Amino acid sequence: MAGLSPLFQLPQEVRDKIYEFYLAFNHSDFEDTLRPQIVYFGDVPYSRPLPSLMLTCKSLYQELSPTVHGEAILRVEIPGWNDRRIGFGVRGNLKFDRLSKLYLLIATEHPNWNSWLSTFEAVAEHGKNIETLVIDWGPRPVESVGWSGRANLKKETEFFNAITSLKNLQILRVYGNISPRWMNRFDEIAKRAHVVRYRFRWWREPGLD
Template identity: 35%
Template sequence: MGDSILFTVPLEIRQLIYEYYLSFEHSDTICHERQWEAFLKYSKPLSAPLPSLMVTCKRIYIELRSDVHSTAVVQFIGPERFWPGLHIHTTVHGILRFERLHHLVMQVNEESLRGPVWFFLEAVAGKMCVLEHLTIDWEFTLRAEEHNENHKRRFLQALHSITSLRTIRINGCPRRSWRQAIEQEMIGTNVVIRIFRNRWWLP
C-alpha cells in the first residue's frame, strides 16, 4: 500500500476521505446486554471490527488510529428494555473506551430519560476525560410520564462534571423544561449549546 494513489493527495484531503469513510450507518449498530460492572471495567468490552481500510497497511493504521476510536453512538430505546440487565445499542469502531472519546452521540427519548440515560451518563462521566462534543439526538414522546426530578438532577450534574466538554448539540424537539435545564446547568462554563430541529441519527 505504500505506493497507493491515496498517498499522492495531501494529508488534509486524506483526512476528509477518512472522515467520510468512518461515518456510521445503522447497519453498524450492535445490541449488547450486560451488567454495569462488566460494562465499565471492560471485562467484557463493547467492540466492533476495525474498518477494513485501517488494517490494509501500517501507514493508514497510524493515520486512522486516533480518529477511529474517537466517536461512539449509544442508543436508548426505552426503560422496559434495560432492567434488570442492561440492553444497550452501540455504534463504534473497534473497542469502545470512554477515556478516548472526543464525540459521543446519545439517542434518547423522554421515557428513557427517566432512568437509563442519567444512570449511563453518571457512570461514565468520570471516564470521559477528553470528550469535547456531546450530541443528544432527542426523540419527542407524547406519552412520556412525569420525570423523576432526582434523576433529572443527577443527569445534569453528570453533564456538568465533564470538564473537557466544549459543545452540546441537541437535535430534535426536547421539551422546553429539559432544554432550559441543560442551558441553566451550563451557565458559567465555556460550553456552547446548539439546538437543531432536525435529527441526525434517525431510528
C-alpha cells in the same frame, strides 16, 4: 513515496471528507444488550472489528486512529414491545478514557430515564477526556406537573449533572425537540463550552439511509 496509499495524493480536507463518510455508523454496527454494565464496563473491553481500510498500511492506521479510537455512539432504543436496549457503536476496543467525542442517541418516544441514565453517568465518570458531546433526543417533551413531572425533573437534573461532570467538554451539540426548560441548563453549560442546538434529528431511522 513508494507503498503509500493513493489516498495520500489527495488534499487533507478531501481525505477528511472521505474518512467521515467511510467511518459513519450504521444500524448494523450496534450490538444491543440488556446488561450494559457487564458487557461494556467489565474487565474485558467490549470490542468490534477495526475498519478494513485502517489495516491496509501504517500511515492510514495512524491517520484514522484518532477518529476510530476517539469516537463512540451510545444508543438507546426499543426494538420490540417495551424491550429497551442499550448499544454502543464503536470500532476496535471501547475504552472510555480515550474517547474525545461521544454521541448519545435516545431513540425512544419517552425519556425512559431508568433504562439508560445510569449507563450514561458511568460513561461520563470514565470518559474524562470527552471534549465533544452530541445529544440526539427523540423523546417528546415531558410536563413538569404532578408526581411524574417531579420525578422527570429529578432525572433531568441528574442527566445535566453528568454532563457538567465532563470537565474537558468544549462542544455540546443537541438535536431534537427538547423541552424549553432545558434552555437554562444549556446557558449554564455555555459558560464553559460552545453549545449548539438543532431542532431536527441527527440520526436517520431505518429505511431513510
